[in-house]
Amino acid sequence: MKKSHIVLLVLVAAAVCVIVSMFGDFSTYETFASAATQPGKSYHVIGVLQKDKAMTYDPRIDPNHFTFYVKDKSGNVNKVIFNGTKPTDIEKSEQIVMTGYAQDGTFHCSKIQMKCPSKYKKDMVAVGNQS
Numbered sequence: 059m060k061k062s063h064i065v066l067l068v069l070v071a072a073a074v075c076v077i078v079s080m081f082g083d084f085s086t087y088e089t090f091a092s093a094a095t096q097p098g099k100s101y102h103v104i105g106v107l108q109k110d111k112a113m114t115y116d117p118r119i120d121p122n123h124f125t126f127y128v129k130d131k132s133g134n135v136n137k138v139i140f141n142g143t144k145p146t147d148i149e150k151s152e153q154i155v156m157t158g159y160a161q162d163g164t165f166h167c168s169k170i171q172m173k174c175p176s177k178y179k180k181d182m183v184a185v186g187n188q189s
Contacts, residue, residue, distance in 0.1 A: 090136040093160040103165060104155050105130040107148060115144040128154060128165075140167045150174055 086102070093101040111127035124140040126148070138156060148154070151172035158167035 087131070087155070089130045089132045090134045090160065090165060091132065093165065094163075097161050098159050100157060100159050100168075102155060102157055103128075103130055104153055107151060107154055108135055109149060111135070113144075113148075117143070128156070137164045138167050139164055140170060142168075142170075145170055145172060147174070148172060 087104040088101040090103060090105075093099075093103060105128035108127040108129055113124070113126040115124045121143055122141055124142065124144045126138055126140070127135055128138050129135045138158075140156075148170075151174050153173040155171040155173065156165065156167040157169040158165055160166075
């Protein structure tokens with residue numbers, strides 16, 4: 059192989075590494091327990107809103123403070139503090155993806171993405187036989 063080919067391959071490999079490091083966010087979803095092992099480090103946690111527990115949001119007192127409870131994929135329920143307004147229709151969401159960090163037994167969330175039920179799913183229809 060020529061030296062120019064080797065140099066070209068090294069440059070292409072370096073370019074791929076730079077692109078992946080700049081644009082690649084290959085983080086996986088964590089649980090509250092694994093996020094608590096390194097307080098302050100940002101994690102993505104996926105879970106289900108606990109509708110039977112209290113949600114606190116009063117825009118007259120603080121419009122950027124919303125607290126609620128979420129059960130993660132391992133079954134742990136944790137208090138979540140979101141520094142923003144209460145998302146519209148959060149009660150209707152199937153899953154919630156939160157970006158934030160754990161601190162003092164709570165999860166401080168800076169971003170919420172809701173996975174809502176699809177309105178394009180076909181309705182379940184009971185079919186009967188006529189005699």
